[in-house]
Amino acid sequence: MSEQDGAPVVTYEVRGPVAVVRLNRPEYTNAQNSKVTYALDAAFTRAVNDNDVKVIVLGGNGEHFCGGHDIGTPGRDIDQSFERKAVIWYDHVDKEGVDSRFARESEVYLGMCRRWREIPKPMIAMVQGACIAGGLMLAWSCDFIIASDDAFFSDPVVRMGIPGVEYFAHPWVMNPRAAKEFLYTGARLSAQRAEALGMVNHVVPRADLETEVMATAERIAEMPRLGLALTKKAVNQAEDLMGMRSGMDSVFGLHHAAHAHNAEVGKDSLAGLDARGMAAANKKAAGEGDEA
Ligand code: ZN
Numbered sequence: 001m002s003e004q005d006g007a008p009v010v011t012y013e014v015r016g017p018v019a020v021v022r023l024n025r026p027e028y029t030n031a032q033n034s035k036v037t038y039a040l041d042a043a044f045t046r047a048v049n050d051n052d053v054k055v056i057v058l059g060g061n062g063e064h065f066c067g068g069h070d071i072g073t074p075g076r077d078i079d080q081s082f083e084r085k086a087v088i089w090y091d092h093v094d095k096e097g098v099d100s101r102f103a104r105e106s107e108v109y110l111g112m113c114r115r116w117r118e119i120p121k122p123m124i125a126m127v128q129g130a131c132i133a134g135g136l137m138l139a140w141s142c143d144f145i146i147a148s149d150d151a152f153f154s155d156p157v158v159r160m161g162i163p164g165v166e167y168f169a170h171p172w173v174m175n176p177r178a179a180k181e182f183l184y185t186g187a188r189l190s191a192q193r194a195e196a197l198g199m200v201n202h203v204v205p206r207a208d209l210e211t212e213v214m215a216t217a218e219r220i221a222e223m224p225r226l227g228l229a230l231t232k233k234a235v236n237q238a239e240d241l242m243g244m245r246s247g248m249d250s251v252f253g254l255h256h257a258a259h260a261h262n263a264e265v266g267k268d269s270l271a272g273l274d275a276r277g278m279a280a281a282n283k284k285a286a287g288e289g290d291e292a
Contacts, residue, residue, distance in 0.1 A: 002027060003075065010039035011061065012046065017054040017221035018214065019047035023138075025075070026062025031275070032134050033070035037108045038082045040138075044119055045085070054221035054228070056119070057213055058142055059126035065151065066135030069109070069165075072275030078104065086115060101269060102256055109137065109166035110252055114245075116141040117236065120229040122220050126213040127151045127191075128206060137167040143232060145199065146213050147191040148206040153199070156186035156282050160271040162258040168251035172244045174199045186282060 003009065003025055011022045021043040023030035030036075040058075047053045060066050070076045081093045088111035092104035116123070125142035131153045139145050139153075155164050163183070164170055170179035174197040182189060194200040204212045220228065240246075259269040266272055273281065 008039065009033075009036045009075075010043050012043045014050070014053060015214070016218065017052065018057055018217040019043075019050065019053045019055075020057045020059065021047065022058075023060040023066055025073075026060075026064075028070070028073040028075070029064045029067030029130055029132075030060040030062065030135075031067050031070040031073050032138075033073070033075050033077045034080060034082055034104075034108050035075065035077055036070075037112050040116070041085060041112055044116055048119055048121060054121065054223075054225060055217040056121055056123045057126055057217055058123060058138060059210075059213075060128070062129075064129030065125075065127040065131045066138055067130050067275075068132045069134035070275075071270060071273075071278070086111075088112075097263065098256060098260055101259055101263075105166050105252075105256070109134070110248065113137045113141045113167040114248075118233075120232065121225075122217075122228055122232060124213055124217055126209060127200075128209055133157055133165050136169075137165055140167060140169045140173055143235075144201045145194075146202045146204065146209070146216065147194065147200045148209040149191055149203055150206050151191040151194075151200075151203075152188040153182075153191075153194055154186060154188045154282075155183060156278060158183050159186055159278065159281055159285075160258070160273050161262055162271075163251065163254050166252060166255055168248045168255070169244065171247070172239060172242065186285065188286070 007024060009024055011024045013020050023036065025031060047056045079093065081091050084107065089103040089106040092100045095103060123142040125139040125145040127139055127145055128148040128151055131139055131151060133155050136153060136155055157165060170183060178197050191200055191203045195203045262271045263269040
């Protein structure tokens with residue numbers, strides 16, 4: 001069933017103590033529109049509220065985990081309002097310029113990813129194929145990543161004149177020098193290289209990805225709920241003491257200076273690059289291959 005036929009943009013299933021949440025726009029490389037981020041938020045809330053769920057797995061249906069934020073599918077919905085479950089900012093609709101853009105990105109990008117990172121249950125990202133830009137934000141919001149051997153990661157938004165995606169975890173999930181090369185080039189980071197840099201915990205054959213992730217999730221689920229929740233908070237607090245939270249706040253301002261600059265001097269806040277334009281530019285820079 002396709003999206004046009006009413007398929008849900010996010011699927012949810014419970015297998016024993018594990019909730020499996022999957023992006024479900026495979027025909028658009030699971031691009032995230034607001035409908036998707038609110039559906040993810042609802043799915044995670046459901047998993048948190050279910051006392052029988054101990055661990056959450058986040059994956060994507062189809063060839064790719066996630067090709068990024070929706071900057072060009074028929075389901076792009078940046079002008080729509082959704083019911084906000086948590087107050088992060090005011091609604092962006094019927095506002096102009098930064099008043100709208102900052103509100104929307106505070107809510108559906110940085111704000112939601114931060115809240116998801118704080119979910120008091122372990123979360124594993126199960127990544128195959130492309131994990132690009134906004135896709136990184138989802139994978140990085142999880143506690144760790146298990147990737148298939150064909151997975152690759154990239155953040156090419158510097159091509160828009162913007163210093164990386166809104167959830168700016170790059171210097172913390174890999175080392176700062178690797179983060180600079182990753183951002184400066186926009187090039188694909190292979191699963192194997194991502195593992196060597198510590199960004200990915202394990203790389204497994206594509207055919208074994210789900211089995212390996214579920215085995216890890218079930219092993220984690222044997223630990224006591226409170227022990228897991230407090231341990232997650234302990235590591236997150238340590239990460240924030242390494243400056244991640246305040247670093248992200250400072251970079252979010254730079255990110256919006258870049259969007260505003262683009263809108264001021266060009267035709268839109270994305271430097272005129274839609275999904276097709278980005279894919280073509282990335283392909284040209286790589287000198288070969290297909291860019292998701
Ligand atoms: Zn942005």
